[in-house]
Amino acid sequence: MSRASRELLPVATGTRIRTVLTGLLRPHRARALAALAALVAGAASGLLTAPLLGRIVDVVASRQGADAVTGPVLLLVVVALVQGVLAVLGAALVARVGESMLAELRERFVARALGLPLERIEEAGSGDLTSRVTADVQQVGEAVRDAVPRFAQAALIIALTLVGMAVLDWRFLVAALLAVPIQIATARWYLRRSGPIYAEQRRAGGAQQQQLLDTVGGAGTVRAFGLADTHSAKVRTRSEDVVRLALDVVRFQTRFFGRLNGAEFIGVAAVLAVGFWLVEDGTATIGTASAAALYFINLFGPINQVLFLLDIAQSATASLARIVGVADVAPEERPATPARPVDATVVTKDLGHSYVDGHPVLDGVDLRLEPGARVALVGASGAGKTTLAKLVAGVHRPTTGVVRIGGATLEDQGQDVVRETVALITQEVHVFAGPLAEDLRLARPDATDEQLRAALGVVEALEWVDALDQGLATVVGSGGYELTVVQAQQLALARLVLADRPVAVLDEATAEAGSAGSRVLERAALSALAGRTGLMVAHRLTQAATADQVVVLDAGRIVEQGTHADLVAAGGRYAALWSAWSDERDEPQPSS
Amino acid sequence: MTPQVITGRAVLLDSIRHHRRQLVTASVLLCGHQGGEALVPVLVGVVIDRAVGTGDTASLLFWLAVLGLDFLLLSLCYRFGARKAWQADVRADQRMRHAVADRVLHPGGGAEAGRLPGALTSIAVADAKRVGVLNFVLPLGVAGLAALVVATVSLLWISLPLGLLILLGSPPLLYVVHLLGKPLERRSGPEQERAAQASGVAADLVAGVRVLKGIGAEPAAVRRYTATSRDALGATLRATGAQARYSGSVLAVNGLFLALVALVGGRLAAEGSITVGGLVSAVGLAQFLLGPLEIFGYVNARFAQARASAARIAEVRSAAPAVTGGRDVLPADGPGRLTLRGLRSTAGQDPVDLDIAAGETVGLVADPATATGLLAVLGREQEPAAGTVELDGIDLTRVAPAAARAAVLVATHDARLFSGTVLDNIRAGLPPDTGGDVAERAMRAAQADQVAEALPDGEHTEIAEQGSSLSGGQRQRVALARALAVGAATRAPVLVLHDPTTAVDTVTEARIAAGLRAIRGGRTTLVLTSSPALLATVDRVVVLDGARRAEGSHAELLRADAGYRELVLS
Known part of the structure; x- marks a missing residue:
């Protein structure tokens, strides 16, 4: 699939994961050792149960009287209490260590992910990044919270039980180990198949979810175009896939458990047979034989658990590789002494860019924006407007030529300074989930409520914000109050005002806004740009008409440049567009 | 029905x-x-x-x-x-x-x-x-x-008293375990929520990474996430602490119960009322019983x-x-005359009267509320509050909703694209045996052929969920081509378009205006828009701006009506 080939974000190697985990563990070393000690001691004390029960059996078998039972029973009470206390300690310590490491890792991940160059995120598609921060972090989190402690506990119990059986008599250990080859073979068989089959199941679940979202979200469109039957069939195809895979999975899992049942029988029969032989031989008491059998029966649960959890461990490791991969990305190189712009002049010299070698989408662009000037870019799709906007904002590195802001090239300024110099609003609309004020404060963390309100006032958004139930405190974004496209764009412009950069590049979409909304946004953009050098991609010619300068791009080159009036008078491409727009030779005065 | x-x-x-x-x-x-x-x-x-x-x-x-x-x-x-x-x-x-x-x-x-x-x-x-x-x-x-x-x-077969002890002892045991778990249950809800919130915040910030970078807000975002993550860590640790105390107590309680069973069973065996094997079985069964009893709790919760x-x-x-429909039937190949009489989509609105002749193309400049209501009523998504919509003399509310929608196709500007290729989307509403030329003509008219050309696999490029892999302008052109294709193939008598070009650049918009004219020539079309490029090419422009009404050609209205100029050119 094309999605897979686009996965350009790094995935860490096993060695690298180990190194990172060791690094994360270092500050918690003492606590980790204590956790391990508690778990081992807990499992060991639990193992005393079976021999104590065996002791009771022996007491009974040797007819020592009913009161002789009391001693081992009291010891059983002590074991129960000690085991409980150690379990509390062990689990709490393991969680503390594991959760702290996980928190550290996810914070590092988010910091690195947000620090990735935009160019790189756009190449990889943000979907990959999002799935890492949600699905992968959750997978590892669940493993840390649930699978790892259970796995460790079960493994310890198994190891210590085997030791315990060897202490009773080494031949019991040999008998118990007869089950191991079957268990190993089963585990290998299981792990070989489980990865692909679960991945397939997740994929089918995702496809079904997507189809339902598609159908439900587009129900109006489905009705308008009479597509109900097609969509019903699509939903059914997807859900049949899900059912088929679910049935495959249960068949697979029951076979897995079936094989383990076989191993259980072989083990328990062997242990009983050895017990029979040793008792007959006089080497062991009947109590010892009972203890060995009880030991082995109690292993069924932990063994199943360890083998079943191997699969979770496997997928958690894969997720971990994807998280560490990003958390490990080296931060971008920054110039040692970044150049600082002296003013807000923007100059491009012989600027060119190609996404694919030999296919320039922008070529030889020379442009000069005086401080505070507003320049509108006009041209058909594919003319290079967005590319030019991105080059000026420092998102892409130019293939040829340079961009200078305030006399310093963007390269000499480095990303940190560039971000303080130029703000960019792209076609991507995103409202950050949470209180509206918090969304705005991303642009200026120390802004007072008054400053926020002032910024909202500039973009004509104050009125509707005040009309919201809780004003600035209203929870917006995903899961909160849903803003209209126009409101979301106004919010983006308000952030621009708050961020207060000397240069602003606007390539915002008025696409979904409708024509009335577009007008509101045009006015808001004009106010937001006041006092800044502004480069804007014009979607409506009215935007161009009010700009200080209009630049017409065609096939990556500047073909016309001048004021609206000059260009209309010149009778070139721009004039032709304008006349198609206004349907009049005698041009009406655009109101501004 | x-x-x-x-x-x-x-x-x-x-x-x-x-x-x-x-x-x-x-x-x-x-x-x-x-x-x-x-x-x-x-x-x-x-x-x-x-x-x-x-x-x-x-x-x-x-x-x-x-x-x-x-x-x-x-x-x-x-x-x-x-x-x-x-x-x-x-x-x-x-x-x-x-x-x-x-x-x-x-x-x-x-x-x-x-x-x-x-x-x-x-x-x-x-x-x-x-x-x-x-x-x-x-x-x-x-x-x-x-x-x-x-x-x-x-x-009970092994021993009556021991059996009774285990059977009567197990339910209270489980009840104690349940009581121990109570505080955990109370706590785990909010804690899980906090943890989920951290994940939600991270996903939200990553989804908005371009916006963050545009205003240089990454450091602020990282600080915010770190605070949320630490908060979630604290909550999780409190929850796991409670969880650890719970499982530890359960372990201890089970162990104590086992000791009790061993005590009673051991004494009974020593007195000879049960066998040694019976004791081993009873101890094993006491452990086993907890399983089925736990299942009941699980079934109950489910x-x-x-x-x-x-x-x-x-x-x-x-x-x-x-909406519900009636049993009236629309004529198969009606001329496509649309008549709106005293139409109100919601009670408070000014009534709309509009006659669109068969084959006429009308541009409608309407305020957002009127436009939204009108589209919902014409598309049979909503019953009118008052008045009627008639197609060739037949009231649309008296026709089955699906038939009404097939006769009056409403393409709203927020229409969805579906997963599949660009061409799949454009052909979505066409009968499967429709020739390829229909889609091709529609794509040309909507300038969607240009969209296909810019994509890696042309018209066979897969579109990501809800068209998110396309730009707004590309989506809009593909959606328009889909509507035009249906109009061209099935002779749906009436096509209603809503803001079809808001996201495309002015050069392309001018081409679409011409294409629309060509492909819809002689077919009833209603275009809700304030785009001068589109309004300039329609037969007649009607203004429904609140209570204000005006009518004429784009050029006439521009010359004569200052309000109209303000509406479409400012």
Whole structure:
């Protein structure tokens, strides 16, 4: 699939994961050792149960009287209490260590992910990044919270039980180990198949979810175009896939458990047979034989658990590789002494860019924006407007030529300074989930409520914000109050005002806004740009008409440049567009 | 025709009843499994009594063979029982999902009113699953009961007093465990929420990374996430602390109960009222019994969840339809004359009267509220509050909704694209045997051919979810081509377009205006827009701006009407 080939974000190697985990563990070393000690001691004390029960059996078998039972029973009470206390300690310590490491890792991940160059995120598609921060972090989190402690506990119990059986008599250990080859073979068989089959199941679940979202979200469109039957069939195809895979999975899992049942029988029969032989031989008491059998029966649960959890461990490791991969990305190189712009002049010299070698989408662009000037870019799709906007904002590195802001090239300024110099609003609309004020404060963390309100006032958004139930405190974004496209764009412009950069590049979409909304946004953009050098991609010619300068791009080159009036008078491409727009030779005065 | 009203209880019962055969089979098989499991400790005790204790080899071989048979039985019973139960589960789940999807797709609409797509999808997926899972836990519960019976009989057979102690002691034991878990339950809800919130914040910030970078807000975002993450860590640690105390207590309580059983059993064995093997079996059974008893708690919890989910499913399925239709039939090849009389989409609005002649193209400049209401009524998404819409003299509300929509195709500007290729989307509304030239002409007219050209696989490029891999302008052109294709192929008499070019650049918009004119020539078309480029090419422009009405050609109105100029050019 094309999605897979686009996965350009790094995935860490096993060695690298180990190194990172060791690094994360270092500050918690003492606590980790204590956790391990508690778990081992807990499992060991639990193992005393079976021999104590065996002791009771022996007491009974040797007819020592009913009161002789009391001693081992009291010891059983002590074991129960000690085991409980150690379990509390062990689990709490393991969680503390594991959760702290996980928190550290996810914070590092988010910091690195947000620090990735935009160019790189756009190449990889943000979907990959999002799935890492949600699905992968959750997978590892669940493993840390649930699978790892259970796995460790079960493994310890198994190891210590085997030791315990060897202490009773080494031949019991040999008998118990007869089950191991079957268990190993089963585990290998299981792990070989489980990865692909679960991945397939997740994929089918995702496809079904997507189809339902598609159908439900587009129900109006489905009705308008009479597509109900097609969509019903699509939903059914997807859900049949899900059912088929679910049935495959249960068949697979029951076979897995079936094989383990076989191993259980072989083990328990062997242990009983050895017990029979040793008792007959006089080497062991009947109590010892009972203890060995009880030991082995109690292993069924932990063994199943360890083998079943191997699969979770496997997928958690894969997720971990994807998280560490990003958390490990080296931060971008920054110039040692970044150049600082002296003013807000923007100059491009012989600027060119190609996404694919030999296919320039922008070529030889020379442009000069005086401080505070507003320049509108006009041209058909594919003319290079967005590319030019991105080059000026420092998102892409130019293939040829340079961009200078305030006399310093963007390269000499480095990303940190560039971000303080130029703000960019792209076609991507995103409202950050949470209180509206918090969304705005991303642009200026120390802004007072008054400053926020002032910024909202500039973009004509104050009125509707005040009309919201809780004003600035209203929870917006995903899961909160849903803003209209126009409101979301106004919010983006308000952030621009708050961020207060000397240069602003606007390539915002008025696409979904409708024509009335577009007008509101045009006015808001004009106010937001006041006092800044502004480069804007014009979607409506009215935007161009009010700009200080209009630049017409065609096939990556500047073909016309001048004021609206000059260009209309010149009778070139721009004039032709304008006349198609206004349907009049005698041009009406655009109101501004 | 109209969706039936149904209760949550009915949804639940129907789901179980529909799969009763599988459920009975699964229950019988799983009973076999649980019974077999219960027999394992009993048989181990027997081996110790009859073979290890006596040294009788024949007896050892015989009882080991019995044990082997028991393992075979329990393993096979589990294998096929679990499969059957699981089958009933996923099939029930699927059936429920289809019912929800079908209700959403019902021509009467109305199911998605007041519900976000995500919430509806979650009802179709998560709630359906919770109801379906009952079909899995029901046989488990029955089997748990069977295991309880087998274990009880075995225990009472080994020793009456010891059996009674274990049987009467286990429920209070579980009750104590339940009480210990109470604070945990209370705590875990909010804690989990906090943890989920951290993940949500991270996803949200990553999704908005371009916006953050545009204003240099990454450091602020990282600081915010770190604070949320630390908060979540604290919450998780408190929850795991409680969890650890809980599981530790459970372990201790179980251990103490076992000690009690050992004490009583040991004394009974010492007094000779039970055998040594009987003691071993009883201890094993005491441990085993906790399993089935826990199953009951689990089944109970699932039932509570399923009831809530079934209620939500029932609510969607019973949603009132947004529109109903009549039995009138539209003429097959009507000329396409559209007449609006005193039309109000909502009660407070100014009435709209509009006549569109057959084959005429009208540009409509309307305020947003009027436009939205008009589109909903014309598209039969909503009943008019007053007045009528007639197509060739037939009231659209008296026609089946699907037929009305086929005759008057409304393409709103927020129309969705669906997963599939660009061409799949454009051909979506066409009969399958339509020739390729129709889609091609529509693509040319909407300038969607330019979109295809810019994509890696041309018109065969797959579109990501809801068209998110396309830019706004590309999406808009593909959606327009889809509408034009339907109009061209099926001779839908009337096409209503809403802001079809807001996201495309001015150069392309001018080309689309020309293309639209060419492909719709002589066919009734209504374009709701304020784009001068489109308005300049229509036969007639009508202004419905609040109470203000005006009419004429674009050029006339520009010259004569300052208000119009303000509306479309500012």
